[in-house]
Each structure stands twice: as C-alpha cells, then as structure tokens.
C-alpha cells in the first residue's frame with residue numbers, strides 16, 4: 001500500500017545493504033557489527049540510537065546463541081521496534097476531544113511542508129466526518145495565507161485569515177471565535193516558521209499558544225512539529241530547538257518518500273522522546289499516513 005510505496009527509497013537502500021551484509025558474512029563477528037553500524041548511521045538512524053541498537057543486538061545474539069548472520073535480520077527488526085516504542089506503547093492517535101472543540105497547533109520552520117500537511121490533515125479529518133476550520137497564523141511568509149486558502153478550497157474547509165503582516169495572536173482569537181460560533185469539531189492552526197529570528201519566533205508562538213489556552217480550556221490539544229525527513233540530522237536540531245521552546249506533543253515527518261534515509265524516524269523518537277504521529281509520503285491530499293512503528297520497520301525488510 002501507500003506506506004510501503006512511500007518508503008521505497010529507504011527500503012531499497014537499507015534492505016539492499018543489510019541483505020548484502022548478511023550474505024557476505026559466514027559468522028557474526030565484530031567486523032559484522034561494525035559494518036551494520038555504518039549502514040544504520042548512513043540511514044540517519046543517529047549515532048546514539050545505533051550504539052544502543054548494536055549493544056542490544058550483541059546481547060540478543062549471545063542470549064539466543066545465534067551464529068548465522070541471516071538470522072540476525074529478524075532480531076534487527078525486533079530491536080528497532082523495541083527502541084522505537086521505548087518503555088510504553090506509542091500511539092500515533094491524535095488527542096481529539098469528542099463533542100468539543102479540538103485545537104491542533106502546527107509549528108515548524110519554513111519549507112518543511114507545514115502548509116501541505118495542514119491541508120492533508122484537514123482532508124483526513126473531514127473524511128472522518130469532522131467539521132474542520134483552518135487558521136492562517138503564518139502572517140509573515142509571503143504567500144503563506146494564499147497557499148492555505150488554496151488548500152482550504154481544495155479540501156472544502158473555511159480558512160480564517162487577516163491581512164499579511166497582521167498579529168498572529170489576533171488571527172487565532174478570531175479563528176477560535178469563529179470555530180465556536182460554527183460549532184466546529186477541529187481548528188487547525190498554522191504558524192510562522194521563520195528561523196532567522198529564533199527568539200522572536202518563539203515569543204510569537206508563545207503568544208499564539210496563550211490566546212488558544214485562554215479561549216479554549218485544555219487547548220491546544222496537540223502541538224505538532226513538522227520536520228522534513230530529507231534534512232536528516234538538521235531535523236533533529238530543529239526538533240531540539242522547538243522542544244526547548246514549547247511542549248511538542250507529536251511530530252509529523254514529511255517527505256519520507258523523498259529520502260533513502262528514513263532511519264531519522266527512529267532517531268527522533270529515541271533521542272527526543274517525542275512520538276512521530278504522522279508521516280508525509282507525497283504531495284497529494286491523501287499522502288498523509290498515521291505512523292506505525294511495526295509496519296514501518298517490517299516494511300523496511302519486505
């Protein structure tokens with residue numbers, strides 16, 4: 001299906017290399033693990049996560065008395081899923097308040113695919129029968145408001161906006177009032193993503209968040225950070241920056257279809273302890289998929 005097709009670049013890169021590795025080795029030795037380490041790091045799994053995985057693998061190989069490299073392959077999948085899930089089962093479900101207004105706040109730097117993701121998510125939720133409204137909170141980037149309006153028309157949901165350069169907090173206030181008046185189920189809020197002035201951006205996000213908190217008790221119900229998988233370890237740096245500034249509840253990793261280094265999903269989850277809730281697998285309306293670690297990891301080897 002979509003998930004598997006979208007991962008084809010990562011799958012062919014990663015699987016080809018692992019298959020080749022297990023075919024070349026007759027026994028499992030230190031060199032075998034070193035090569036595996038390189039493959040994983042090359043797939044953006046991240047240094048700390050790779051080290052953890054290799055240690056776990058070594059233990060498991062010993063415990064199960066595995067000597068055939070081919071058998072290691074399934075242990076790699078198992079351990080990758082374990083590492084992803086950590087101590088708790090991680091759910092990709094959105095925190096939706098049934099029968100009440102749910103506010104989803106999107107954050108992330110320009111170009112990562114934030115607007116596109118909002119459009120896709122609006123489409124997904126509308127298809128589930130929800131009444132959705134969009135708030136054009138990126139009043140800074142030229143064209144951002146119009147781009148969101150295009151998505152609003154495509155999906156068939158209203159967009160609440162003010163002029164370019166207006167106060168994003170005022171836009172949010174309007175949007176919340178409108179959502180209440182229309183008895184909307186979901187309000188999805190776009191925000192600015194200019195990272196040239198980090199301090200100002202974070203202040204702006206705080207202000208926007210405060211308005212939402214004040215107008216809707218318990219909101220925002222999700223703060224979703226959008227990251228571009230093709231930027232690799234740079235995405236990791238962005239995640240750390242946003243995590244310090246605000247309570248990120250989940251990550252949407254976009255453009256996973258455009259990279260052979262999809263291991264970044266594991267690194268983000270393991271090193272930042274934020275679940276990847278959705279992945280973007282293309283530019284179309286239905287190219288947003290809930291993230292499922294088992295499906296993802298087993299998809300890599302099938």
Ligand code: GDP
Nearest residue numbers: 110111112113114115116254255280281282283
């Ligand atoms: P924003 O600046 O963060 O709002 O980014 P945009 O939503 O404008 O997206 C930037 C570019 O990335 C656009 O050309 C999108 O079509 C593209 N894009 C977004 N998500 C995905 C995805 O999951 N896969 C691919 N291949 N392209 C994407």
